[in-house]
Amino acid sequence: MARRYDPERRQRIIDAAIRVVGRAGIAGLSHRTVAAEADVPLGSTTYHFASLDELLVAALRQANEGFASVVRESGALTDPRCDIADELARVTGRWLAADRTGVELEYELYLAALRRPALRPVAAAWCEGVARILADRVDPVTARALVALIDGICLQVLLTGGEYDAGYTRDMLGRILARGACPEVAAGHGAVPVD
Amino acid sequence: MARRYDPERRQRIIDAAIRVVGRAGIAGLSHRTVAAEADVPLGSTTYHFASLDELLVAALRQANEGFASVVRESGALTDPRCDIADELARVTGRWLAADRTGVELEYELYLAALRRPALRPVAAAWCEGVARILADRVDPVTARALVALIDGICLQVLLTGGEYDAGYTRDMLGRILARGACPEVAAGHGAVPVD
Amino acid sequence: MARRYDPERRQRIIDAAIRVVGRAGIAGLSHRTVAAEADVPLGSTTYHFASLDELLVAALRQANEGFASVVRESGALTDPRCDIADELARVTGRWLAADRTGVELEYELYLAALRRPALRPVAAAWCEGVARILADRVDPVTARALVALIDGICLQVLLTGGEYDAGYTRDMLGRILARGACPEVAAGHGAVPVD
C-alpha cells in the first residue's frame, strides 16, 4: 500500500526501463524486471502502460537522444572553420568510449525497429536528428550519407569487437565531404585499381 | 517412434530455424517453434544444438551468404573496366528489392550479435566476406568503408521504410572510392596507395 | 480459473511439500509434484516460493519441530529429579517408533543441508533448538554432545535398518552426562563447570 499519489511514477518506470534495456537488452525487459528496477509494485507497470510495447516505445523515444546530443554539444560543429570530418570522428570516438551501455541501447533500437513498425518512426528520428544538426554545414544528401557511414562504422566496431579507429573514420568521412576534390576520378566513378 | 535415422535432420533444423526467424524474428525462435517447423520432436533440436545460441550461429552462418553471393555473382565486379560504385549500388538495390524477408533476416541476425557475443565472429565474417570480394579492385581500408556505408544505407532504408535510391548510393560510394585515389589522404591508415 | 483468493494457499503448499518429501524424498520434490499434491496450479508454487530451495527451507523449518517438540512435551525433562539420560533415550525411542516417515523426512531434510547452503541455518536451528531445551539441566557443551550422540545413534538405526536400543542409548548418554560432572575434564573447552 503506502505509495499512492506518486505523480512521477510513470517517469520513474520509463527511466527504469531504459536502465534495464541498457543492461540486459530488449529481451531482458519484462514487467517484472522493470518493476524491480523502478522499485514499484508489479501491477504498477501494467497499470501505467497497457502493454510492454507501449513502455518500450516510450523508453526508446527518450533514450534516443544520446548521439545527437553528443554531436550537438560539440560546439565545434557550429564553428564554420572546424574540420567536420575530424570533429565527427572525434565525437563518435568519445561517444563509443564514454558509455557503451548507451551506445548498445541505441543500436538495440535499430534491431527492434526492424521487426516492430511502431518503432520505425523513432529510429527514423534518430537519423534525422543527427542529419539536421549537420544541415548548417553540409547539404542534406551528404549529411545523410555521413550518418549512414558513421552508423556502418559503429556497427562494425560493435559487432566485430574491433577497436574504433578515429583516423580511419575521419578519412572516410572526409572522402564523403570532399566531393569534387579529385574531380577527374569522382566524375567517372572510376574504380581504384590496386596494382 | 517412427522416424529414426534421419541423416539430414541437422540441416533440416537449420533450415527451419531460418524460416522461423524470417517469419517471426529472433524473438520468435525457440526450441519448440523450430521443432514444429522442422517437424521433428522437441528433444531432437536440443540434441543437435546444445543451446539456442549454437543453432542461431549455424543459421546466421548459412543466411549470411545472401548479400555476399549476390555481389559475387555480379560478375561485373571482376571486370576491371566496370564502375564499382555503380555496380555495387545496382547490386544492393537488386538485393533489397528481391526478397525483403531475406534481407531483414540477414540484418536481424547481424544486429543480434550486438547482445550475443557468440554471433560476433559470424557477423565479422559477413563484413570480411563482402570486403574480400572487393579486394581485387580496391584497397582493404576502402573496401571496409564501402561495406560500412552500404550497411548504413541499407539500415536507413529498412528502418525508416524509405525507398532505396540507387543514384544516391552510387554517388556516395563513388566519393569513398574517389578519394581512395588520393594517396596523401589514405596514407598512414593502412590504405594501399595507388601508384 | 475458479479458485482465486485463497489466503492459506502458501501454507497449503508447504504442507503439500512435506507430504511429497515424506512420500518420495527430496528428489521427488518438484514444482509439479507439489502443485499436484496441493491441488493448485503450477504457477502458484513459483509465485509463492521464488525457488524450490525457498520452499524447501519453509518445509524444513516446519518439519523441524518434530523431535524438539517431542522432547519439549516430555515434561519430565523439566523435573530436576528425573534422569536425563533415561528420559532422552525413552523420548528418542518414542519418536523413532511413532512415525518413521516423519523421522526419515526430518533426517532427509537435515542431511540435505550438506549440499544446499540455504538449508544450513535451518539445520543449525534444529541442533540449537534441542540443545536449548536441555539448557536448564546441563551445560551447553554437554547439551551439544548429547544432541550429536542422539543424531549419530538415530542415523545408525535409520541407515542400517537396525533396532533402536533404548538401554544402550541411555547408557551412552549417561556417560556423556557423567563426565560433565568432572570439572577437570570439561575445563578449558567452554564447559560450565559444576560448582
Add this chain to the structure above:
Amino acid sequence: MARRYDPERRQRIIDAAIRVVGRAGIAGLSHRTVAAEADVPLGSTTYHFASLDELLVAALRQANEGFASVVRESGALTDPRCDIADELARVTGRWLAADRTGVELEYELYLAALRRPALRPVAAAWCEGVARILADRVDPVTARALVALIDGICLQVLLTGGEYDAGYTRDMLGRILARGACPEVAAGHGAVPVD
C-alpha cells in the same frame, strides 16, 4: 569407433562417478555427466551399468573407505599406550580438513541410503568398518557409540558450517570411553545441574 576393447572402462566410469558425486552431489550424477567426466561415449555408461542406481552403488561402495582408512592408517590406535579419544579426535580433524569433497561424499551416502534400501548395506558397512578397527581397544558397544558420536559431531560441523573443535571432540569421546571414572555419578545417570 576407435576405442573398442577397453577393459578398464568400467572402472574408469566408476572413478568418474565418484568425482562427479564428490563435486556435485548425487543429484548431479547422470549418465551424461559421468560420461563426460570419464571421457567415454554416452552409450558406454548405459552399456556397463544397466541403471544409474547400479552405478551409484558401485561408486559409493568404492568411495566408502575414506574415514575407515584414515583411522586405520593412524597406526597410533594400535599402540596400546595411546589415548584413543585424543587420537580419534585428531584423526577426525585431519579427515575433515584434508578433503572436504571426500567427507561430503561419505555423508551424501548417508542421505542416499535413507531412501534407497540398496545403499543401506553400504552405509552399515561404513559404521562397522570403523567400529571393527576400534575393536582391539574397546568393547563393541563402546565402539559403536564412539562412531555415533563422531558421526553426530561431524554432521554438526558440516551442516552448521561451524569449526571443528578437536579439544571438545576429544573430551566427549573421552567421556564415552571413561565409563566408571566417576562411578558415583554414572551409576545413577544423574543429571548435571547447571547452577
Add this chain to the structure above:
DNA sequence: AATGAATGAGCATTCATTCAT
C-alpha cells in the same frame, strides 16, 4: 560388444496478463 542418434517426459523458472479488491 559397443555406440551415436533419437525421443518423450520432465525439470525450474519466467512471463504477460487478468482481476477482485
Add this chain to the structure above:
DNA sequence: TATGAATGAATGCTCATTCAT
C-alpha cells in the same frame, strides 16, 4: 486509483532410456 495475487502458457534445457547399426 492502484495493486497483490493468481494462472496457464511458454521458455531453455536435462534426462534415462531405447535401439538400429
